[in-house]
Amino acid sequence: MKLVAVTACPTGIAHSAMAAEALEMAARAAGHEIEVELQGAAGGPPIDPAVVAAADAVIFAVDAGVRGRERFAHLPAVEVRTRQAIDRPAEIVAQAVTAAQAAPRDSAGAPTPMAAAAPAGTSKGAQLRIWLMTGVSYMLPFVVAGGILIALGFAIGGATRVTDVEAWPSFGDAFSSKLLFGALLFKIGATAFSMLVPILAGFIAFGMADRPGIAPGVVAGLIAVDLQAGFLGGLAGGLLAGAVVMALQRIKVQGPLAKMMPVLVYPIVGTLVTGAILVLLIGGPIADAQSGLTNWLTDLQGSNAVVLGIIVGAMMAFDMGGPVNKAAYAFGLAALDSGNYAVMAAVMIAGMTPPLGLALATVLRPKLFNEGERESGKAAWLLGASFITEGAIPFAAADPLRIIPGLIAGSATAGAVSMALDAQLRAPHGGVFVLGLIDGKLGYLIAGVLGTVVTTAVVVALKSLRSSPSEGVGTIDITGSAAGAQVAGTGVLSGA
Amino acid sequence: MSTTLDNLVTSDLVVLDLAAADRTAVIEAMADRLDAAGRLTDRSGFVAAVLAREAETGGTGMESGIAIPHAKHAGVTEPSVVLARVPDGVDFGASDAPADLVFLIAAPAGADDVHITVLSKLARRLVHDSFRTALRDAPTVEAIVTILKGEIQ
Numbered sequence: 147m148k149l150v151a152v153t154a155c156p157t158g159i160a161h162s163a164m165a166a167e168a169l170e171m172a173a174r175a176a177g178h179e180i181e182v183e184l185q186g187a188a189g190g191p192p193i194d195p196a197v198v199a200a201a202d203a204v205i206f207a208v209d210a211g212v213r214g215r216e217r218f219a220h221l222p223a224v225e226v227r228t229r230q231a232i233d234r235p236a237e238i239v240a241q242a243v244t245a246a247q248a249a250p251r252d253s254a255g256a257p258t259p260m261a262a263a264a265p266a267g268t269s270k271g272a273q274l275r276i277w278l279m280t281g282v283s284y285m286l287p288f289v290v291a292g293g294i295l296i297a298l299g300f301a302i303g304g305a306t307r308v309t310d311v312e313a314w315p316s317f318g319d320a321f322s323s324k325l326l327f328g329a330l331l332f333k334i335g336a337t338a339f340s341m342l343v344p345i346l347a348g349f350i351a352f353g354m355a356d357r358p359g360i361a362p363g364v365v366a367g368l369i370a371v372d373l374q375a376g377f378l379g380g381l382a383g384g385l386l387a388g389a390v391v392m393a394l395q396r397i398k399v400q401g402p403l404a405k406m407m408p409v410l411v412y413p414i415v416g417t418l419v420t421g422a423i424l425v426l427l428i429g430g431p432i433a434d435a436q437s438g439l440t441n442w443l444t445d446l447q448g449s450n451a452v453v454l455g456i457i458v459g460a461m462m463a464f465d466m467g468g469p470v471n472k473a474a475y476a477f478g479l480a481a482l483d484s485g486n487y488a489v490m491a492a493v494m495i496a497g498m499t500p501p502l503g504l505a506l507a508t509v510l511r512p513k514l515f516n517e518g519e520r521e522s523g524k525a526a527w528l529l530g531a532s533f534i535t536e537g538a539i540p541f542a543a544a545d546p547l548r549i550i551p552g553l554i555a556g557s558a559t560a561g562a563v564s565m566a567l568d569a570q571l572r573a574p575h576g577g578v579f580v581l582g583l584i585d586g587k588l589g590y591l592i593a594g595v596l597g598t599v600v601t602t603a604v605v606v607a608l609k610s611l612r613s614s615p616s617e618g619v620g621t622i623d624i625t626g627s628a629a630g631a632q633v634a635g636t637g638v639l640s641g642a
Numbered sequence: 643m644s645t646t647l648d649n650l651v652t653s654d655l656v657v658l659d660l661a662a663a664d665r666t667a668v669i670e671a672m673a674d675r676l677d678a679a680g681r682l683t684d685r686s687g688f689v690a691a692v693l694a695r696e697a698e699t700g701g702t703g704m705e706s707g708i709a710i711p712h713a714k715h716a717g718v719t720e721p722s723v724v725l726a727r728v729p730d731g732v733d734f735g736a737s738d739a740p741a742d743l744v745f746l747i748a749a750p751a752g753a754d755d756v757h758i759t760v761l762s763k764l765a766r767r768l769v770h771d772s773f774r775t776a777l778r779d780a781p782t783v784e785a786i787v788t789i790l791k792g793e794i795q
Binding site: 164166209229399 | 695699702710712731733738740745747761762767768770
């Protein structure tokens with residue numbers, strides 16, 4: 147990545163120089179190119195306009211006004227004080243990289259109006275989006291590794307069988323039995339997936355409060371998993387952890403106590419306060435929501451099949467592993483046990499269309515997505531086909547208010563069509579790998595295609611309404627995201 | 643390099659163990675060194691300028707334990723750096739780290755670009771762990787002067 151930076155301070159002797167050096171070191175250590183313009187008493191020459199034109203993002207590390215700021219107006223920007231650049235240069239560089247990745251560009255590489263209109267780091271919404279994107283960017287490798295390994299495990303060992311293998315296979319077993327080799331891949335993938343929410347939460351908090359945010363954030367994510375609060379719970383937990391540590395960092399202390407703050411106070415108090423708030427405030431409501439939804443679904447059992455398909459489909463996509471999704475999945479399992487195979491079919495297809503629809507959207511309208519999202523779109527094809535709904539989480543976590551409605555619309559469509567055409571499924575998971583256990587394959591295919599197309603259409607429509615790119619994330623109701631839950635694919639990790 | 647720059651740091655401008663109650667006391671004590679070396683014509687004016695800069699920036703302390711109080715002032719006769727090690731640490735406004743390595747940078751009001759460039763170069767070095775460690779571990783005043791001169795020549 148190519149970065150440019152301006153450092154400026156009133157005297158121009160010390161801070162601007164230190165900030166420049168720190169940013170140069172950090173950017174190069176992270177493998178980026180950077181050119182820094184020092185402004186101040188001994189201001190250096192301005193950066194070559196050609197370099198500015200080719201840059202991906204700009205960092206302003208300034209305690210004074212920037213001369214010629216308009217030269218950088220087309221670039222995603224991160225603006226900090228010189229002190230922040232000196233103390234935490236790696237974090238500032240990472241924010242600039244995230245801002246660059248978050249800013250979609252058109253194919254010519256020219257800046258979109260959005261990138262110019264909303265330099266990151268200025269509005270609260272843009273800041274929030276950068277925090278979320280930081281968490282998502284660290285979570286992505288876990289999604290890809292876990293998702294692909296689980297899918298391969300399904301393909302090699304059989305989707306309905308690998309999940310039943312309890313123990314880690316031994317060396318001899320893994321290489322003598324296709325089932326056990328598949329189980330090995332599946333279990334490694336499932337382990338990677340178990341870290342999705344903790345990593346998301348931990349690195350949202352890292353984006354907010356730097357290193358002291360990681361421990362409270364990861365613990366918040368683990369608690370969200372344990373409360374079955376899913377990725378939305380993890381998102382809320384990460385933001386909470388970051389906010390708590392940022393508040394602690396504002397407390398000024400003197401003398402020897404100052405040394406104890408990062409070593410003892412931030413980790414202990416930050417983790418305790420974050421964890422206590424999460425457990426005490428959202429634990430109860432989540433449990434209530436789940437049991438309430440389960441009861442509600444049971445009451446609906448005899449109602450119109452298409453309506454039921456719409457409801458379970460919408461629920462599957464709503465929080466991808468949260469209490470709503472879990473209630474729908476549990477309902478599907480219960481129906482499966484009682485010999486009703488249609489509900490499970492609707493549940494599974496509704497859990498497949500979110501990644502598939504997003505993958506299609508990244509292909510049809512790449513400009514609406516940043517680089518990281520376009521890359522995860524490629525993996526999302528396989529994840530969706532394997533009924534690994536987690537493939538949609540990176541998209542949803544970065545921009546929940548515009549992604550989730552599209553996923554819900556598509557999954558409700560898929561569920562309704564599956565029920566209407568009476569597709570049947572006699573397995574609790576597996577996606578295309580359990581094709582043999584599906585009756586009414588043509589109807590099922592139609593349900594999947596329609597659901598995917600609707601997902602894509604709604605997501606593209608909502609993403610195109612980009613009057614303010616960060617508006618959506620900016621208005622997330624943190625307390626409301628008590629919905630959310632553990633890892634999504636549902637069947638995959640909760641076992642059958 | 644001009645001869646003035648050879649005089650940027652001299653052994654009488656290095657304090658190995660400075661004990662002082664607070665930020666102001668540290669700056670006062672370091673300004674005394676400049677004054678004693680004949681590099682100030684307006685000691686109180688210079689100190690006031692440094693303190694004003696501290697107030698304006700919220701403190702020049704960094705999380706790495708260094709602080710760089712500084713000012714450009716008419717009462718300074720030549721570009722100078724005073725280095726003090728403060729073993730007990732003193733608060734310079736960094737969020738969680740008292741400063742134990744304090745650089746007082748003094749520049750004349752009319753300092754030319756060469757001077758400022760040298761001071762900036764020194765400031766840049768402060769970002770490097772190895773440089774700070776060398777200054778913290780240096781056994782004598784002379785060793786510190788040698789390290790500093792090595793960086794700006």
